Amino acid sequence: MSAHQSPIIRRKSKQIMVGNVPVGGDAPITVQTMTNTKTTDVAATVEQIQRIERVGADLVRVSVPTMEAAEAFKLIKQQTNIPIIADIHFDYRIALKVAEYGADCLRINPGNIGSEERVRAVVACARDLNIPIRIGVNGGSLERDIQEKYGEPTAEALLESAMRHVDYLDRLNFDNFKVSVKASDVFLAVGAYRLLAKQIDQPLHLGITEAGGFRAGAVKSAIGLGMLLADGIGDTLRISLAADPVEEVKVGFDILKSLRIRSRGINFIACPSCSRQEFDVISTVNALEERLEDIITPMDVSIIGCVVNGPGEALVSDLGLAGAANKSAFYEGGLRVDRLDNKDLIPVLERRIRARAAMLDPANQIRIDKA
Numbered sequence: 001m002s003a004h005q006s007p008i009i010r011r012k013s014k015q016i017m018v019g020n021v022p023v024g025g026d027a028p029i030t031v032q033t034m035t036n037t038k039t040t041d042v043a044a045t046v047e048q049i050q051r052i053e054r055v056g057a058d059l060v061r062v063s064v065p066t067m068e069a070a071e072a073f074k075l076i077k078q079q080t081n082i083p084i085i086a087d088i089h090f091d092y093r094i095a096l097k098v099a100e101y102g103a104d105c106l107r108i109n110p111g112n113i114g115s116e117e118r119v120r121a122v123v124a125c126a127r128d129l130n131i132p133i134r135i136g137v138n139g140g141s142l143e144r145d146i147q148e149k150y151g152e153p154t155a156e157a158l159l160e161s162a163m164r165h166v167d168y169l170d171r172l173n174f175d176n177f178k179v180s181v182k183a184s185d186v187f188l189a190v191g192a193y194r195l196l197a198k199q200i201d202q203p204l205h206l207g208i209t210e211a212g213g214f215r216a217g218a219v220k221s222a223i224g225l226g227m228l229l230a231d232g233i234g235d236t237l238r239i240s241l242a243a244d245p246v247e248e249v250k251v252g253f254d255i256l257k258s259l260r261i262r263s264r265g266i267n268f269i270a271c272p273s274c275s276r277q278e279f280d281v282i283s284t285v286n287a288l289e290e291r292l293e294d295i296i297t298p299m300d301v302s303i304i305g306c307v308v309n310g311p312g313e314a315l316v317s318d319l320g321l322a323g324a325a326n327k328s329a330f331y332e333g334g335l336r337v338d339r340l341d342n343k344d345l346i347p348v349l350e351r352r353i354r355a356r357a358a359m360l361d362p363a364n365q366i367r368i369d370k371a
């Protein structure tokens with residue numbers, strides 16, 4: 001196995017289709033997010049979905065709390081390309097309406113819909129239109145009797161809640177669904193997903209819910225999802241941050257990239273703050289990250305401030321810079337090919353990286369690394 005391959009062996013799950021995107025089985029682990037505009041504001045929601053799509057999201061979820069929002073959903077579907085998951089709580093009529101309007105997945109918990117007849121109606125509609133359902137259990141909103149039984153949210157409580165919804169679908173012979181058991185506590189969520197992974201074959205949607213603000217939430221999500229993904233658990237994921245949904249997508253890809261599960265865009269290898277740096281590594285890397293956001297070709301680029309680690313990192317990177325006084329050594333494919341003036345690094349590096357990306361992958365396509 002090369003250093004670039006992930007050693008992770010994925011749990012075998014059933015594959016479902018969310019629109020034209022496969023989830024589960026041997027499909028790439030998909031990254032999704034959720035819009036935070038008012039769904040009834042069609043223009044703002046469409047604009048946000050387009051931004052989300054541009055940073056590579058595979059799927060997007062849109063909340064549909066009312067019939068008015070369902071009408072807006074119809075217009076949003078007509079103006080966007082990415083598969084949309086309609087997020088519905090309780091009202092089965094909204095589920096039927098958005099299914100008619102082209103929803104690619106329904107996020108609705110069968111146990112919350114009400115009568116058996118209503119559950120049957122939603123499942124029959126999903127079956128007829130070949131739309132999957134996502135069961136979404138959340139540690140903050142467990143059923144009252146489960147809360148009373150366990151006293152507090154536990155992994156077993158989340159599992160019991162999920163299996164209750166799964167049983168509804170099993171009884172109706174419907175297996176076109178995926179499941180999430182989210183919690184804001186890392187150990188709780190991880191414990192619940194590990195239990196669930198042993199119980200069902202369905203694809204699992206991962207998430208640490210309400211993870212927090214951008215920095216802390218990204219760290220918490222990386223730890224929780226990292227534990228699960230390293231176990232081979234997870235078929236799609238959403239990072240829940242109190243931040244722009246675009247950031248959620250970027251963090252999701254960064255997590256997959258860190259585990260070499262799915263590479264997208266540039267993986268920068270860069271020095272931490274250090275007094276030996278011959279040029280300002282931090283501002284250089286920050287500027288390059290911003291300027292090169294549109295590159296989706298997977299590449300390793302090392303930006304290292306001195307010769308202690310610079311040549312070594314450059315050897316195993318697509319492109320590398322090893323800091324030296326006045327002019328730093330520039331490497332391509334592990335070979336030193338040039339010396340770049342430290343005063344003018346950012347635009348020169350941007351040009352070089354773009355040229356290398358075009359050479360590696362003229363179509364600028366995403367690469368899926370499989371274990």
Ligand code: SF4
Pocket residue numbers: 271272273274275276277278304305306307308309310
């Ligand atoms: S490679 Fe050089 S500049 Fe970078 S952290 Fe190490 S000693 Fe500091």
